[in-house]
Amino acid sequence: MSVRLPFVVVGTIIAGASFLGVAAQTPTSAPTNQATGNAALNGASLDYFPRDHLFRILGKEVLSAKGEDMGRIGDVLFDEKGEPRAAVIDFGGFLGVGTRKIAVSWSALRFDLGEKKNGIALDLDREQLKAAPEYKSAESDKPIPVVAQPQSPPQEPAPDPSR
Numbered sequence: 001m002s003v004r005l006p007f008v009v010v011g012t013i014i015a016g017a018s019f020l021g022v023a024a025q026t027p028t029s030a031p032t033n034q035a036t037g038n039a040a041l042n043g044a045s046l047d048y049f050p051r052d053h054l055f056r057i058l059g060k061e062v063l064s065a066k067g068e069d070m071g072r073i074g075d076v077l078f079d080e081k082g083e084p085r086a087a088v089i090d091f092g093g094f095l096g097v098g099t100r101k102i103a104v105s106w107s108a109l110r111f112d113l114g115e116k117k118n119g120i121a122l123d124l125d126r127e128q129l130k131a132a133p134e135y136k137s138a139e140s141d142k143p144i145p146v147v148a149q150p151q152s153p154p155q156e157p158a159p160d161p162s163r
Contacts, residue, residue: 055111062089062109062120070122070129074101075137077144086146089122091129103135105148123149 062070075088086103093099110121124147132147 057087057111057120060120062087062122064122064125066125068126070124070126071099071102073120077103077146086144088135089129101135101137102129102132103144103146104129104132105146108147108149 057073057076060073062073064070071089071091073087074090076084077086077088079085084106086106087109088101088103090099091102104122104124108123110123112119112121128147128150133145135144
């Protein structure tokens with residue numbers, strides 16, 4: 001009996017491997033009966049996007065332009081048109097303790113999520129986030145403070161050479 005057990009195990013492994021090989025070769029495609037698929041969706045259509053073109057940002061690490069860890073994205077704030085206006089970053093603390101939620105302008109974020117996968121960079125530094133007021137979602141009747149990139153000072157118009 002102890003001699004047959006290894007053969008049974010080896011036979012099971014070989015049979016399983018050949019089944020997996022057949023399963024791996026079977027294409028998984030959209031249903032061939034398009035009418036059945038659309039009927040189940042009540043007239044809605046399906047779009048398929050390549051996985052390498054879509055990215056999740058909630059929970060993603062945010063780095064400063066210098067490569068410093070600035071925190072993680074905890075939420076995204078949208079305007080009435082559905083456009084992203086700000087990201088809420090869990091900033092500071094240690095191992096999740098003592099973090100503050102800071103809303104930063106969407107325009108202050110730089111995304112490099114393609115092949116390089118460098119992630120999300122913020123055009124603000126740690127001192128600017130430290131000085132920012134904390135985001136509080138419960139205060140729905142008050143305006144939300146959002147930290148934005150520093151604006152360059154207005155430039156003086158060039159002197160008129162004809163004067």
